[in-house]
Amino acid sequence: MDWVRDFYSTTGGWWGAAEARITDRDRRRVALIHAHRGNARPGRVLELGSGYGATAAATAQAGHTVTAVEVSDRADFAARFARDTAPGSLVVLKEDFYAVRLPGRFDVVCYWNGFGVGSDADQRRLLARIGDEWLTPDGVALVDVANPFVWAGWDGDEEHRLPRPELGYHHELYERTSFDPVTCTAVDTWWSATDPTQRISQRLRCYTPADLSLLLTGTGLVLDRITVGDRTSAPTASPGLPELLREQHEYLAVLRREAGRA
Ligand SMILES: C[S@@+](CC[C@H](N)C(=O)[O-])C[C@H]1O[C@@H](n2cnc3c(N)ncnc32)[C@H](O)[C@@H]1O
Secondary structure, three states: OOHHHHHHHHHHHHHHHHHOOOOHHHHHHHHHHHHHHOOOOOOEEEEEOOOOOHHHHHHHHOOOEEEEEOOOHHHHHHHHHOOOOOOOEEEEEOOOOOOOOOOOOEEEEEEOOOOOOOOHHHHHHHHHHHHHHHEEEEEEEEEEEEOHHHHHHOOOOEEEEOOEHHHOEOOOEEEEEEEEOOOOEEEEEEEEOOEEEEEEEEEEEOOOHHHHHHHHOOOOEEEEEEEEOOEEEOOOOOOOOHHHHHOOOEEEEEEEEOOOOO
16 A cells, blocks of 8 residues: 555645635535435534545535544645634544544544555455444444446546646646456556656555445444435345446445444
8 A cells, every 4th residue: 555645645736736626526425424324413524535625624614523534645735625614623634544543433434535445454444443443333434435347447548638727737647547357456547748657556446335245244334325326225225226337436335333333
């Protein structure tokens, strides 16, 4: 996982000017928190891998007390949201979520668009922390999971992105996507036109809902529901869901603590 800090800091330097702002995506995520929690009452929310902090800020603006943990320099962008979090509040910790110590428990733990870094054992370590240390007994964890079917379909794709300074994108970049069917891992590689020899990649382990359920075994968490696009269903009773085959590169896993867990 040595690549994590460097990859997200470098790409954050390329894209942060354009992307560190609250958009409809962040407001949709806040609506998902309220829908899966079953109410919109102010609560304690922990956001893992919070990137620039836009979703965390939108969550605070909805009235919640938010703690966000982000290891890369993307965390530095969150300062721009600091004065505008009422009626809630936001604390951003520039730390590794495998090591960070956090006081108290949370009604909601979110990990938007980031789960799958490292080995299966690493994911299980993180899931166990969510279940054992961070969630309240009736809390809910919302975790975006990379969908293998769509990522596999992107294998071999290359894109050339031209600068769009009017939108805050100042770099000419290339992206190549590949997919390893043996380890079920997507590899997303980027380089700048000014230095094609310096390539950086993110590697994301993808899980079907059935494989995610297996991964959860012993972590204290169970897969309660999945949200795919705008549809929420039980993970075992989802006839069809064609969006999972071809459209949605990730789905939202709704996790709860196993009944009877101390
Ligand atoms: C794909 S980005 C998504 C950022 C944000 N959640 C969003 O949706 O815009 C994943 C983020 O998780 C962060 N991350 C990955 N591993 C981490 C760790 N061990 N501790 C803290 N942050 C981590 C990365 O630095 C990166 O900013």
